[in-house]
Amino acid sequence: MTDSLYFRDIVSSLEKVLYYERGSGSYFRATMIGKDFIDRERIEGKTSEEVIESCIKVMREKNIVKDASYQKDKNGTLFTFEINGCIHLPVEEKLKEEGVPTYICPPMNMTLCKVREMMDLAVEIADITVNQDDGRCIIRVVVFEQK
């Protein structure tokens, strides 16, 4: 998929186009990217933790990511994910070269879409940090009950 130069170029160009149209607001237009993929998979879980683990398992099996883990803060609201070896890294590398910040994380979108849908919780990505040197991304998200 995105490891081929062709798809890397096409996906990064599309991301760049959106960024130049919407600036930082591009993130909000891209929150459902990845949903179609994860909707085709069998995701199970009775708690948000189980749903997250189920999503990670699928993404590992489908070679979307090599590995992923997370930690929660003491309030149980802020989750810090670490994703290793994401298939989208080459896209982000090209975008970085062209001065476009990372605003989409499809693995996180997929996971959060499922947490939202299955647990009826509010979810939001707070920030995404991509470290190209070791192929590791840190994504901070909030998961909470919205009154």
Add this chain to the structure above:
Amino acid sequence: MEDLLKIIKTRRSIRRYKKKDVPDELLEKIIEAGRWSPSGDNGQPWRFIIVRDPETKKALGKIAAEGSGRRFTAEYFTGRMQERFEGLKDLDKKDKAYKKLTSGEVSSFLANAPVIIIVCAKLDVWDVPYDSAMATQNMVLMAHALGLGSCVVVAPVSDMRDDIKVMKLLKIPHGYKVIAPLAIGYPDESPNPRPRLSLKEIIFYEEFERRREK
């Protein structure tokens, strides 16, 4: 000319309205101002839905609050909101501001507007965002000139997750999109102007960042 600049400079985003309906004739004047906006290729992508139904407004207010609440909760838990309000020394005010933002209350006022005009746009037109934004600006200025208050509330449509709910609620077909709900009513507040960058900061000559020598 001075009158026009006065209207532009005294317009505010109004979030609190009197419980008084806005007559159709005034709404038509507002939409008439939008209708005469510049439009690339004269595509006129704009379409307008006038919403008065309390249930629909309530639903829009809820979607708006959810969108803002998520975004600001993320900002709060990462500490970015605290950085943004660093200059505010009154702790009570600061706490109120955090609550207003993280609860989404900052956008839920949409439900209490007497009227909401939903600015929509047809997509098979070349300059959709430009045309629609110019129409919306004409409308807020006309509302102000008529003694009404208005606020462009993008919270329910900026995120795709919310946008699709609004599309469904208002039965908007494929090939169209919502640009922004525009809350309208008689103002029940008079906010101070927000700070603006000076002309000196934003004007360049002949090329970017080149300023005029003194």
